[in-house]
Amino acid sequence: xxxxxxxxxxxxxxxxxxxxxxxxxxxxxxxxxxxxxxxxxxxxxxxxxxxxxxxxxxxxxxxxxxxxxxxxxxxxxxxxxxxxxxxxxxxxxxxxxxxxxxxxxxxxxxxxxxxxxxxxxxxxxxxxxxxxxxxxxxxxxxxxxxxxxxxxxxxxxxxxxxxxxxxxxxxxxxxxxxxxxxxxxxxxxxxxxxxxxxxxxxxxxxxxxxxxxxxxxxxxxxxxxxxxxxxxxxxxxxxxxxxxxxxxxxxxxxxxxxxxxxxxxxxxxxxxxxxxxxxxxxxxxxxxxxxxxxxxxxxxxxxxxxxxxxxxxxxxxxxxxxxxxxxxxxxxxxxxxxxxxxxxxxxxxxxxxxxxxxxxxxxxxxxxxxxxxxxxxxxxxxxxxxxxxxxxxxxxxxxxxxxxxxxxxxxxxxxxxxxxxxxxxxxxxxxxxxxxxxxxxxxxxxxxxxxxxxxxxxxxxxxxxxx
RNA sequence: GCCCCCAUCGUCUAGUGGCCUAGGACACCACCCUUUCAAGGUGGCGGCACGGGUUCGAAUCCCGUUGGGGGUGCCA
Numbered sequence: 219x220x221x222x223x224x225x226x227x228x229x230x231x232x233x234x235x236x237x238x239x240x241x242x243x244x245x246x247x248x249x250x251x252x253x254x255x256x257x258x259x260x261x262x263x264x265x266x267x268x269x270x271x272x273x274x275x276x277x278x279x280x281x282x283x284x285x286x287x288x289x290x291x292x293x294x295x296x297x298x299x300x301x302x303x304x305x306x307x308x309x310x311x312x313x314x315x316x317x318x319x320x321x322x323x324x325x326x327x328x329x330x331x332x333x334x335x336x337x338x339x340x341x342x343x344x345x346x347x348x349x350x351x352x353x354x355x356x357x358x359x360x361x362x363x364x365x366x367x368x369x370x371x372x373x374x375x376x377x378x379x380x381x382x383x384x385x386x387x388x389x390x391x392x393x394x395x396x397x398x399x400x401x402x403x404x405x406x407x408x409x410x411x412x413x414x415x416x417x418x419x420x421x422x423x424x425x426x427x428x429x430x431x432x433x434x435x436x437x438x439x440x441x442x443x444x445x446x447x448x449x450x451x452x453x454x455x456x457x458x459x460x461x462x463x464x465x466x467x468x469x470x471x472x473x474x475x476x477x478x479x480x481x482x483x484x485x486x487x488x489x490x491x492x493x494x495x496x497x498x499x500x501x502x503x504x505x506x507x508x509x510x511x512x513x514x515x516x517x518x519x520x521x522x523x524x525x526x527x528x529x530x531x532x533x534x535x536x537x538x539x540x541x542x543x544x545x546x547x548x549x550x551x552x553x554x555x556x557x558x559x560x561x562x563x564x565x566x567x568x569x570x571x572x573x574x575x576x577x578x579x580x581x582x583x584x585x586x587x588x589x590x591x592x593x594x595x596x597x598x599x600x601x602x603x604x605x606x607x608x609x610x611x612x613x614x615x616x617x618x619x620x621x622x623x624x625x626x627x628x629x630x631x632x633x634x635x636x637x638x639x640x641x642x643x644x645x646x647x648x649x650x651x652x653x654x655x656x657x658x659x660x661x662x663x664x665x666x667x668x669x670x671x672x673x674x675x676x677x678x679x680x681x682x683x684x685x
Numbered sequence: 686g687c688c689c690c691c692a693u694c695g696u697c698u699a700g701u702g703g704c705c706u707a708g709g710a711c712a713c714c715a716c717c718c719u720u721u722c723a724a725g726g727u728g729g730c731g732g733c734a735c736g737g738g739u740u741c742g743a744a745u746c747c748c749g750u751u752g753g754g755g756g757u758g759c760c761a
Contacts, residue, residue, distance in 0.1 A: 230760095230761050232761095263761095264761070325759085326758075339757075356759055373690075373691095376689070378688075378689075379688085382688050382689090382757095383688085384757090386758095387759055389759085390759040392759080394759090396758090397761050398761095401761090416755095417689095417690065417691090417754090417755065418754095418755055418756070419755095419756090420689065420755080421689055421757070422756075422757095442690085444690090444691080445690095445754075445755070451753060451754065452754075452755095453754080453755070479697095482697065482710085483697065483698095484697090484698095485698090486699070486709095486710095490708085490709060490710095491709095492697085492698080492709080492711095493710090509697095509698080510691060510692090511690090511691050511692060511753095511754095512690095512691070512753090512754065513697065513698090514696055515697095516696055516711070516712085518696085518712060519696070519697065519710080519711045519712080520711095521711095522711055522712085523711090525724090529724075567723095570723060570724050571722070572723090573723095581722095629720075632720090633720095642720090643719095643720050644719080644720060644721070646720090647720050647721065648721070651721065657722095658722085659722040660721070661722080661723090662720065662722090663720060663721070664720075
């Protein structure tokens, strides 16, 4: 086992993996690797999560997708919060025995009433009542006088006056540990040295630090990284926002692009390039350089990164990356009509045009569809346009005669047809494109015609001409 | 209510007292290239929230204001 620093990443399984969580995981991972430490995965599981092991598996899969592999020596875990329940209760017991925690028999309703009557939160009602453990009684931490300073690597020193911290609950009325206690005990048990997490946890940190100390341990290095927000500058949430890493994966975002983009939120790589490989990021990343303010997760910029990453892929890797999208059941053509060789022939021009992989089927569908469908609007704009039918007829004729079926010849032929009608190639190609592909826009036409083949091209041209 | 955090183009950021006439990227606009659409090239638009200090000098340091966000559970 490594003796270096130990970074813990502790997501709660909720059925999906949050992009904000992904960024925090990446921070921990980069640090663990650069500092020759350990990335410890601990799942903050709940009853529901325990009944759904696939949620935990989803986290592990998503981590693997962004390059955090559970079989890497840097990786330790997964552990589960519930595995440590005994230690958590034992710690609470020690706190009670030592007098830094006490039992209270007030119910939430009773506390609520006292608050309405003027108490600012829980007012320490049972502090000196000497109550012992009993069903229905919660164990509360006795917050001492004074103040706690949290030394945060991102934010500097943050001071919290204990007067503003109420005696928080350690053990529920049924004796089970609360999150705060569980968290601290687990971290101590696992000898965690660095806690890197989202800023929303900062207000809880003095309580945790107090617990670390009360339990006789030296608090870890804290680092609270800025939140990821939506256009309304609110914390990203599953309900309002597209936050599931799995969804981006399904839409054809490349893991490398996602990782790179995530790392530019709240931090920027040294130098003037923002598209940089993970290896460079791993070497350069440090918490001291992380921004203090929340960052908007901009899908458009993510898409721009993704397009860049797609274009940089060697063509065979691009083809491989497209496979799941071309073999998906959602594909618009009958599966048996798919022809990998035809796609491969078009791949390099498609690659230049996709910003996400899920756009790819729509770009090449005409190759595999039995008959492309043209809607009325497209028909009116192109086929019904003046001169279009003449171009169509003449091109069909010429293409039937063409000695060799390849892109250059197809282009030259259509250019000649266009000249006779005083049409530039840009205009002349329009009806042909629509007749063959069903669309006004798409990949370069003559390459597409070559790949589709003479028979099919002629058939489609005649089909439209006679309609 | 109370506590805490934050504040540079629309967005992500560079900037740590003089290299700032504030740099880059995404988005947007224009032009070029062109076989439609992209990609690429060139150019443009656009910002230090406000008010006080400190200093010879402030985007940078301090205070305040305003604005935004987070936290405040017998949730995690």
